[in-house]
Amino acid sequence: MGIRLGHKTPPEPLYERVGGMAFFTDLVEAFYVGVQARPVLRAMYPEDLAESKDHLALFLAQYFGGPATYNEVRGHPRLKMRHSPYVIDVEARDLWLSAMLEALDMVDPAPEIRGELAAYLDMAAHQLRNA
Ligand code: HEM
Structure with a gap:
């Protein structure tokens, strides 16, 4: 533990609070179950989802x-x-977001963590609409 100059401990990153990488791989695994169930969405992704899963989990963790x-x-x-x-x-966009919110229900993090994730994912999905 280093010397603390301030009085407040900075909040731990969400990544730490959820216990690390496994949370994100579980979330993404659940998300792609939802993708498979949504034909319009599924058609946009490659046949083999392994890399898509990997990249999304690594991105969110980062x-x-x-x-x-x-x-x-x-x-x-x-x-x-x-x-x-x-x-x-x-x-x-709405299909993507609903698959992600369902995935969040499945992994069921603490309410404040769910809130932080959902707020970001909602914002990001809205920004990525391009048509
Ligand atoms: C709004 C609806 C969205 C749709 C329909 C969509 C669809 C896709 C598709 C088809 C791919 C390419 C396949 C793949 O490499 O996985 C992709 C890649 C990716 N998406 Fe999305 N996406 C959406 C929103 C988002 C959001 C909100 C995020 C982040 C919060 C995100 C993060 C990523 C990442 C990290 C990749 C992989 C990029 C790479 O390294 O190649 N996407 N997405």
Whole structure:
């Protein structure tokens, strides 16, 4: 423990509060169950979902304060650019978001953690609509 100059301990990153990487791999696994159940969404993804799962889990873990593995493997996220090949209209966005919120229900984190995740995912999904 280092010397604390201030009085307040900074909040632990969400990544630590959920117990690390396993939370994100579980969330993403649950999310893709929802993707498989939504044909419009499923059609946008490659047949083999292994890399898609990997990249999404690494991205979310990194975003919420975990290791920077996503950047090491994929480079800067540039999510707008990476989604530009796909037509993301209101329907696709809402399908994505509902699959993600269902996944959150399945992994069932503490309410304040769910709130933080849902707020970010909702905002990000709205930003990525491009049609
Ligand atoms: C709004 C609805 C969205 C749709 C329809 C959508 C769809 C897709 C598709 C088709 C891919 C390419 C397949 C793949 O590599 O996995 C992809 C990649 C990805 N998406 Fe989304 N996405 C959406 C929103 C989001 C949001 C909100 C985030 C982050 C919070 C996100 C994060 C990612 C990441 C990290 C990748 C992999 C990028 C890479 O490294 O290649 N997506 N998405």
